Amino acid sequence: MRRMSLIDLLIAVAVAATLVAAALSGLPRMLGAHPWWAQQAGIIGGVGGAVLWLGLRQAGLSFGTQMVLAVMALLASVAAAHFGKQVFSASFAENALAGRFWYFGWFALSGFVALLIAAVVARILRR
Secondary structure, eight states: OOOOOHHHHHHHHHHHHHHHHHHHTTHHHHHTOOTTTHHHHHHHHHHHHHHHHHHHHHHTOOHHHHHHHHHHHHHHHHHHHHHHHHHHHHTTTOOHHHHHHHHHHHHHHHHHHHHHHHHHHHHHTTO
């Protein structure tokens, strides 16, 4: 277990702020999230991912482990959001489970993007 430094906290805040700004500018909607909840998913997911990164750093996970976790989880969340949207749209909004995969897939996608970016930034800064 390692202590959280001020630099770790600043990295997490900067990543979360960047993803919140991206969500407010409409990036998730442009990438395929539903207009009603695109900002919500980007904001909550981005902040949640930054907090998750802080927890993984505090737990002492190595950069390699963080990257494997982030990439695998990001790929799974992209698949969930993409196929959830496809099935939900094809069912003319009848398939509620597919709608949930689309909805929560975007929260997870935003969170794991934050985790990935924070891990890379910390690595670049040699933290």
